[in-house]
Amino acid sequence: MTSTTSPRVALVTGGSGGIGRATAERLARDGFAVGVHYAGNRARAEEVVEKIAADGGRALAVGGDVADEAAMRAAFDAVEEAFGGIDVVVNTAGIMVLSPVAEMDLDDLDRMHRTNIRGTFVVSQQAARRVRTGGAIINFSTSVTRTKFPTYAGYVASKAAVESMSLVLARELRGRDITVNAVAPGPTATPLFLDGKDQQTIDNLANAVPLERLGRPEDIAETVAFLAGPARWVNGQVLFTNGGLA
Template sequence: MTDTTSPRVALVTGGSGGIGRAVVERLAKDGFAVGVHYAGNKAKAEELVAQVTAAGGRAVVVGGDVADEHAMAAAFDAVETAFGGIDVLVNTAGIMRLGPIADLDLDVLDQIYRTNIRGTFVVDQLAARRLRTGGAIVNFSTSVTRTQFPSYGAYVASKAAVEGITLILARELRGKDITVNTVAPGPTATPLFLDGKDQAAVDRLADAVPLERLGRPEDIAETVAFLAGPARWVNGQVLFSNGGLA
């Protein structure tokens, strides 16, 4: 049985910016205590924690390379020490580097895979061992696994792997009452998405969506909040939060 009386606790990787920040803000608004993880920008994570606590919420800063199992174990330890346990892992941490497959520097490929595949595997492994009954793991993919835009080859390959990890882990956690799902955003107005794109490219992607706009980080956070909270019968799924992008 899920414990609905105790405040729930979430750890959000990549929680210091973009979609991660919106997820932290939404979960804190929903009453979660939140571990705000950062890899390279401690100041932004600290500012967000100050914002959450000033509004009456509870949050702590934790850091570390998501691909480093020791650093992430320490992050889990810190959240558990602060709040007594962890119920939800939201893994928004990721990197995107674009380029044609024929020309991509293989060092860039290794960087993408280290963060997006190994990083997801490391934090999911820790979550599988440590989340409380009634918990939820929410990973992140991309709608480009279906739209197959050129130049996204390495990034899409890494996110297809994330979807595979999700589907297997959901079945491996049979009997633990822990759900495992992936959110696959479409074009969303974040620095990660906008970096390197001119206005014409941004406009084309916005026009490709039937709702005729880019997604907002808050749109994606709403999907995460659903999976982290009431969506106990949604498990082993990839949810496309993309405004109807084909």
């Protein structure tokens, strides 16, 4: 049971950049102590930690491959040791390789699915074992499961798996007062999204949204903060945060 005298604690995987960074900083502003996870760039994670600390919050950088059970167990251990427990796990870590099905490099497919599927499963498994009563587990899908853009098949396959495992886990945690949901962003201006796209493609995607702009990382963090905090009656759902794209 979460102590009434200690802050709530969140672990954000992929917390060193893009949506993960915006999420870590938003949760810190909401009063969470935050574990900022990184896969390879510790310096970027430390920048997030320093920013949170400068704003009066508490944060810790933790590293490791999300698909490595021992590394994630150690990351969870470090956050629990530093802050006394874990209430919210936000799993933004993921990679995206785009290719038509006929041309997809199967090594790229395996690498993407190792991070996106196995990684989400490993993090969810640790979260299911450790998140305290009243907590939340928030995984990440994509709005392309609905829009079905060409070249996204391998990526969408991995994220459809994330959606399914998240909805099953919500039901497995019956009686624990822990919510499990997935957030499915639309086109969001992050390095992962913008990489390899020309300006015309970016403009076309922005114009396809009824709000006529790309999402910002802060838009997605707003949804995460809702699920991490007041949204105790939202459980076993996929929230499409995409400006009305699909």
